[in-house]
Amino acid sequence: MKRFTISVVATLLLGTAAPVFANDSVLAATGDSKQWAAQLGDYAGTRYSELDQITNENVGDLQVAWTFSTGVLRGHEGAPLVIGDVMYVHTPFPNNVYALDLNNDGKILWRYTPQQDADVIGVMCCDTVYRGLAYSDDTIFLHQADTTLVALDATTGDVKWSVVNGDPAKGETNTATVLPVNDKVLVGISGGEYGVRGHLTAYNIADGSMAWRAYSTGPDEDMLVDPENTMVLGKPVGANSSLDSWEGDQWQIGGGTTWGWTTYDPDLNLIYYGTGNPSTWNPAQRPGDNKWSMTIMARDADTGVAKWMYQKTPHDEWDFDGVNENILVDQEIDGTMRKLLVNFDRNGFAYTLDRETGELLVAEKYDPAVNWATHVEMDPASDQYGRPQVVAEYSTAQNGEDVNTTGICPAALGTKDQQPSTYSPKTGLFYVPTNHVCMDYEPFRVSYSAGQPYVGATLSMFPAPGSHGGMGNFIAWDAVAGEIKWSLPEQFSVWSGAMATAGDVVFYGTLEGYLKAVDAETGEELYKFKTPSGIIGYVMTYEHGGKQYIGVLSGVGGWAGIGLAAGLTNANDGLGAVGGYAALSDYTALGGQLTVFAIPD
Amino acid sequence: MKRFTISVVATLLLGTAAPVFANDSVLAATGDSKQWAAQLGDYAGTRYSELDQITNENVGDLQVAWTFSTGVLRGHEGAPLVIGDVMYVHTPFPNNVYALDLNNDGKILWRYTPQQDADVIGVMCCDTVYRGLAYSDDTIFLHQADTTLVALDATTGDVKWSVVNGDPAKGETNTATVLPVNDKVLVGISGGEYGVRGHLTAYNIADGSMAWRAYSTGPDEDMLVDPENTMVLGKPVGANSSLDSWEGDQWQIGGGTTWGWTTYDPDLNLIYYGTGNPSTWNPAQRPGDNKWSMTIMARDADTGVAKWMYQKTPHDEWDFDGVNENILVDQEIDGTMRKLLVNFDRNGFAYTLDRETGELLVAEKYDPAVNWATHVEMDPASDQYGRPQVVAEYSTAQNGEDVNTTGICPAALGTKDQQPSTYSPKTGLFYVPTNHVCMDYEPFRVSYSAGQPYVGATLSMFPAPGSHGGMGNFIAWDAVAGEIKWSLPEQFSVWSGAMATAGDVVFYGTLEGYLKAVDAETGEELYKFKTPSGIIGYVMTYEHGGKQYIGVLSGVGGWAGIGLAAGLTNANDGLGAVGGYAALSDYTALGGQLTVFAIPD
């Protein structure tokens, strides 16, 4: 099969280069809780830290220790990394990188300022965000908006190599971080709103050459799908599973982009990531299940071949991209320890699967407002097994083109978007930054032109009706029971990444700009501080000089903050987000700052 | 005389409008130490606050209370104002204004975002800075970069009126704050590097109509100079004093802009301000004293007529604009209380004058590095009376065109630029943010074209040789003795505005971004904190809910930070500042943030 050829060629090319084993480096770096070495904290994606100097007892004493302006405005997603005595700070487009000396008041050791064509901004759907740097083996991986992947020497900032993963002229861009695994680095692509055909690509860490590429749609060999051995809900997927689920060649411009998160289980040597919405947003233009958009993918980390797949939202009618992080935890179910994968999907269901087999264990709503489906069919004997049961009233496909389907919950940006959750092994709970937003959705016919928006729906968004009036909740979730443990109402979507610590504190940021700390057990608010701008960055922690610090980037933006970030005021602009979040401008203005907190001596 | 006609006409125009007495409002607002109601703290320009909760004993406990991102990058000069429960924050170009609710975590009550043509940026010599808002009678005065003066309703942000003071197409811009006095608001203009003919203009507060305009150069009637009654060092100035000091019509493009500070003595009803450099920077193109560039002006606040004038640097050869703030204090000299005016000039001399008469009392170097003049002649009998005695070696005029005069101290940006000093009546000392920078200066012939740079010299700047290696000092100055009391070395120019308080603390910011607090008596450093970006803003303080706060804007830029602000890297760019301050990029990046400090409960 063609895919194995690619893989073998790549291996041969690597023959003379020194072997690189990112896993050892990443495991060592993320295992040292003094550091913050990966966007999701670890390969498993828990965003949990063992540091426990800051506790639910003393977090109320937190103060600002130091600050740093990134020199860039608009949405700041992601978190700085800390490796040893150096902090690495990234920015949104133009994707500058700063190495700050923690031993010297954050003096700038080096800065890397890529020269990118600003035209790429015009084809980024949801602000100029970037979900941050990755690290392994004294290398900082920068994945630019224009899809250039750069390996930087962590000590000097010198470029080791760079490679281009896509073409912004076709709407291919990047916002995601990358994941170094074994001797490769795994790289996604954005552009679902431009008809980009999604893929995950592995580049060899040694020299940036391509090892393999796995498309989200199309022929099995393009997808690195093995018809006999790639499993779907316990059964071999069979030949042409994607091709058979599209009309004609629509899969070629059918989306399924990979702009979210990849996690990794070193024992199983499997990587996990999700694919985005099928293109266009007008379901009438793409009959069928549109496989494998909206799918959790489990692939062999070396070959890229799919071990199992699970499509969460077949034939999407609401833009519920399936790219959210898959958190890998071991928990007991019915008395047996299970290797689990937990995913809080945009569609409002939280899924618990067996990450070895892809078996579906739990699928429950993590916001009671979710109304587009009654439930996910859990009976393996049913022909609907694993499928959400769509409510006709909220089906934009059934209501048809040019009909405004109203009151769908959640809105297109989902009950949760890309903002990562966190898991505390001490409580066994997941802490999830969520949206509490509903929408009206009117699909319309659109024609494809490379590099032009290929959206095909008009949206408007509003707070979930009949609720607390706010647009967000911060919840604690039991992934075995499939139940909300507690839920904290928020005025706006919680668009920041959360972090739990061994100090029994959970941190998150709000769109108004507050950093908040709550008790991991009870959810009680223990601390809040108003940072310079709205927070869509991810909270991180590190220890330096014997002291624990909490860090977070401020800088309002992302899809929720696109009105402020891009200066839009028409309610339907920004893919429908501008109107819903208009009140945000009463609370905050654009920014780009790191705030670091500590408990004073 | 023509000038009186103008004034009378304006008064007639005002006949029907309600009378406005800004003084009462400004005196009340600045007299309430809970507020920060003027950029210089008060009419006298002391930047002193009576608040004393934060003291030299407890300032070490200061912590960040809250923060606000302005949404704009580049140099943030000026300070926010606090009137009642509202804080007014301004930005550099595009000169946005935010009214923040101090009772509600800084919620944005209103924002004003002027639509200015971005072309004005190209004709701003020294970054897109703005030295801040002014207040009187429930009115916020915004003076935009494009010279539009806007009166905003302080409660609603609604525009009461606006008036245009100059033409950016001719290089006329604004960076200065304005001063409301009596029924008028006093307004300067920038553009000395574009051959702009400077003027101070009074607009009627009631409706924005012009009351009078006093040019810095030209015929007596244009200058509102009274040949018999306008005094210069104790003698009537005589007719045509300006015209006689220029060759031909050069005064028409001869600079003397008014981009600095105005202070006011309500008892004398006199306003004080300074005029900038004569244009061009090539002295060979403008033989003569170039009056009244480089001059301290004392004018009647109602009529604008000059009471007295004093030219600090006749026939400037170094760009030593004379626009720095004139601080009005009463101190004892030889046993007699005197009404003094103290001015720390760019040229490196600190002047103490009698502010009623313009008598010159003290003129001493406030940086020992100053070498371009030996001293200022103090003998009234001498024909050199009041004139600096130029050292031939450092005379760019004597060395001539196309000759590089090296090692001149201070550099063009002076021993102090616009960054305002502060005065503590408790210690009787002035605290002065200074530059410790020298230069090479090579004049060359340049021809005038409206709206085009009209500079005529190539500069390079460097730390004062044979000193501590840094580019700045923060000093305490005795203006009666004419002596430095103490001097704190700084790595970079201290480009921020200082503030002294009744708590015996003096605050200032550094270009690396530190807010520093020092003991008013000893200069001992008591506290420092690294804010997000380099500080060129002015420290302010206010009390709210019974608690004292310290606020400062970060955002590196201004002339010293122009390399970072405008992304320049060629050493001679930015009028010679880029090379000297290149190391600044190792410490900070662009920003635009307010940081507010308090002592935790």
Ligand SMILES: O=C(O)c1cc(C(=O)O)c2c(n1)C(=O)C(=O)c1cc(C(=O)O)[nH]c1-2
């Ligand atoms: O389909 C895509 O390729 C794509 C890309 C991105 C992106 O790259 O940021 C987002 C989305 N879709 C999207 O649907 C979405 O909700 C979203 C939110 C954000 C964000 O960072 O706030 N990006 C994106």
Ligand SMILES: O=C(O)c1cc(C(=O)O)c2c(n1)C(=O)C(=O)c1cc(C(=O)O)[nH]c1-2
């Ligand atoms: O001659 C002028 O009109 C003019 C204007 C300005 C200004 O408006 O900022 C500065 C200067 N000159 C100048 O000489 C100077 O040193 C300077 C420093 C700064 C600053 O804000 O950092 N502005 C200006």
